[in-house]
Amino acid sequence: MPGLVKLCGMRTPEDARAAIETGADLIGLVFAPSRRRVSLEEARAICRTVRESRNPPRIVGLFVDAPVDEIAMIASALELDLVQLHGNEPPEVLARLGWPALKAIRLRPGESLEAACDRIAPYFSRERNPLAILLDAYHPSLLGGTGQIVDWTLAAELAARFPIILAGGLRPETVAEAIALVRPLGVDVSSGIERDGHKDPQLMQAFVAAARRAFLTLDRPAEIRIGGMR
Numbered sequence: 001m002p003g004l005v006k007l008c009g010m011r012t013p014e015d016a017r018a019a020i021e022t023g024a025d026l027i028g029l030v031f032a033p034s035r036r037r038v039s040l041e042e043a044r045a046i047c048r049t050v051r052e053s054r055n056p057p058r059i060v061g062l063f064v065d066a067p068v069d070e071i072a073m074i075a076s077a078l079e080l081d082l083v084q085l086h087g088n089e090p091p092e093v094l095a096r097l098g099w100p101a102l103k104a105i106r107l108r109p110g111e112s113l114e115a116a117c118d119r120i121a122p123y124f125s126r127e128r129n130p131l132a133i134l135l136d137a138y139h140p141s142l143l144g145g146t147g148q149i150v151d152w153t154l155a156a157e158l159a160a161r162f163p164i165i166l167a168g169g170l171r172p173e174t175v176a177e178a179i180a181l182v183r184p185l186g187v188d189v190s191s192g193i194e195r196d197g198h199k200d201p202q203l204m205q206a207f208v209a210a211a212r213r214a215f216l217t218l219d220r221p222a223e224i225r226i227g228g229m230r
C-alpha cells in the first residue's frame with residue numbers, strides 16, 4: 001500500500017465506524033493523559049466494532065512514557081496491532097516491549113537536521129527497530145494532538161534518511177502539499193479531523209481522500225509493511 005493514512009484519537013464506536021468508512025489504514029486509541037484518552041472498556045468496545053467490520057483498519061495504541069508492563073498489558077488485552085510511543089521512551093523500551101511500534105519524535109522549533117538525526121538514529125541501531133518514526137511538533141505543555149505544524153523542510157530531509165510518518169497539524173486542505181514536499185511513508189492526524197472537539201466524519205473522509213490522491217501522484221511512492229500489509 002503506497003502511503004499509510006492513520007486517523008488518531010477515536011473515542012467511541014461511532015468515531016471508529018466513520019473512520020472505517022474512509023478506508024483509513026490505521027486508527028489510533030489514546031491511553032495517555034489527553035481529552036481523547038479512552039479507558040480499557042471504551043477501547044474494548046471500539047476494537048470490537050473495528051474487528052466486526054469487513055475491511056478493518058489496524059489498531060494503534062498511543063502511550064506517553066507509560067511503564068512497559070502497562071503498555072504490554074493493554075496491547076495484549078486488546079490485541080493491538082501496533083503501539084505508538086509518543087513520549088521520551090529510549091530505544092531500550094522498544095526492545096523490552098517487543099511489540100511492533102511507531103516511535104514519535106517531537107521536533108523542537110529551530111531543531112537542526114543533525115540534532116534530529118542524532119535523536120532518531122539510536123532507534124535503528126538495535127535488534128528491535130520501530131516500524132517508523134512519527135514526526136510531531138514539540139509543545140511546551142501538551143504531549144501531542146495539538147494541531148501544531150512540523151517544519152516540513154526538515155521533515156523532508158528526515159524522510160530521505162529514515163522511515164517517516166508525518167503528523168503534526170495536518171488538515172484535509174494541507175495534507176496533499178505536505179505529502180508532496182515531505183514524501184513520507186504515511187500521515188497521521190487527530191485535531192485536523194475534529195469539529196468542536198469531536199471527530200467529524202466529513203473531515204475524516206476529506207482527509208483520507210486528499211492523502212490517497214497525493215500519495216498516488218508521488219512518482220516513486222513510498223512503501224511500508226505493517227504485519228504483512230503493503
Ligand SMILES: O=C(O)c1ccccc1N[C@@H]1O[C@H](COP(=O)(O)O)[C@@H](O)[C@H]1O
Nearest residue numbers: 008034144145146147167169189190191
Ligand atoms: O491525540 C492526542 O490526544 C495525543 C495525546 C498525547 C500524545 C499524542 C497525541 N496525539 C498524536 O499527536 C499527533 C499530532 O496530532 P494533531 O494532528 O496535530 O492533532 C498525532 O500523531 C497523534 O497521534
